[in-house]
Amino acid sequence: MNEHLLSLVRKLKETHSLSLAEYRALVEGQTPELAALLAKEADEARRAVYGNEVFVRGLIEISSFCKNDCRYCGLRRSNGQAERYRLTEDEILSCAREGYGLGFRTFVLQGGEDAWFTDERLCAIVKEIKTEFPDCAVTLSLGERSCESYLALYKAGADRYLLRHETADEEHYAKLHPAELHFENRMRCLSDLRKVGYAVGCGFMVGSPGQTAKTLAKDLKFVETFRPEMCGIGPFIPHHATPFANEKPGSVEQTCYLLSVLRLIHPSLLLPATTALGTLDARGREKGILAGANVVMPNLSPVGVRKKYELYNGKICTGEESAQCRDCLDLRMKSIGYRVVVSRGDPKPIPRKGDL
Numbered sequence: 001m002n003e004h005l006l007s008l009v010r011k012l013k014e015t016h017s018l019s020l021a022e023y024r025a026l027v028e029g030q031t032p033e034l035a036a037l038l039a040k041e042a043d044e045a046r047r048a049v050y051g052n053e054v055f056v057r058g059l060i061e062i063s064s065f066c067k068n069d070c071r072y073c074g075l076r077r078s079n080g081q082a083e084r085y086r087l088t089e090d091e092i093l094s095c096a097r098e099g100y101g102l103g104f105r106t107f108v109l110q111g112g113e114d115a116w117f118t119d120e121r122l123c124a125i126v127k128e129i130k131t132e133f134p135d136c137a138v139t140l141s142l143g144e145r146s147c148e149s150y151l152a153l154y155k156a157g158a159d160r161y162l163l164r165h166e167t168a169d170e171e172h173y174a175k176l177h178p179a180e181l182h183f184e185n186r187m188r189c190l191s192d193l194r195k196v197g198y199a200v201g202c203g204f205m206v207g208s209p210g211q212t213a214k215t216l217a218k219d220l221k222f223v224e225t226f227r228p229e230m231c232g233i234g235p236f237i238p239h240h241a242t243p244f245a246n247e248k249p250g251s252v253e254q255t256c257y258l259l260s261v262l263r264l265i266h267p268s269l270l271l272p273a274t275t276a277l278g279t280l281d282a283r284g285r286e287k288g289i290l291a292g293a294n295v296v297m298p299n300l301s302p303v304g305v306r307k308k309y310e311l312y313n314g315k316i317c318t319g320e321e322s323a324q325c326r327d328c329l330d331l332r333m334k335s336i337g338y339r340v341v342v343s344r345g346d347p348k349p350i351p352r353k354g355d356l
């Protein structure tokens, strides 16, 4: 194996930091051998923090209405073919109840940027979930909002917030998004979320149109320096009714490779093996866990709406009941020697440089 690349893996393992040029070299130097080595190191690093435990999060897709027009996403407002829905407060609560019975202790409320979900309505929902299930964490994934809104939701009891940065390269960001969405504002949101007190998740798609080793190096450097508690990455998958309909999907191998790199950057990072990974490859989520991920996010949305939350083509788990999704993932994790646990799965503090 290439000596320089091996030395980069060692450096990453020991210092949890590389330069932009080094991250780029690591991205460009991907081979099956190097991927296997990185996966082994990542697995060791993850086991030292989490053993063989995998955390589950119950995903409740609360609305498919979206005011945004992201070029990659099937929920974009100009997709006139999309059937739109939003769940009522009662429906969201009953998804959480079902989830609680199945052993979920974290609920993720995700949706398009739907103005119907005002702070007032969302705060009421968050409070109800936290009152009924005080031992559960609530994670929000509802896009860009004002700092006041993030603060109000936090005060209502929300614990965590997922907002993928999508790409840490400003020009690339502009290729993926409509003109009214700005890289700067995304960064502002992420820093507001951090200031308010949330455990924060950033992340990006792998293989999105226009992505290069250079932009990926920036993503890795961003994750290294922003120090998020969580990081969601999954392959880009084209959606038929978007401008990216004819683009190539991202690769499962590259996603797993990057999961391993992320695990070595922050050994205690909460890192999901995403549904997109499971969509491109029947064993994608198992491969993600084996590469260093430690979270899975089965769907808890009512079966009747699942097909309508179509971010990309062929999204899996749209026909099953929640209990089936939960059992199926339990079995999948067992088959590779991991154990899904009934736990909030809180983030562990990421040591600062000086603590190492």
Ligand code: SAH
Pocket (backbone or CB within 6 Å): 072, 073, 074, 110, 111, 112, 113, 141, 142, 143, 144, 162, 163, 164, 166, 204, 205, 234, 235, 236, 237, 238, 239, 276, 311, 312
């Ligand atoms: N409106 C929320 C939730 C978006 S959906 C928000 O803006 O955060 C969650 C994630 O799905 C997005 O951040 C994006 O990275 C991913 N996603 C969207 N379209 C996708 C596609 N075509 N392929 C793969 N992932 C996609």
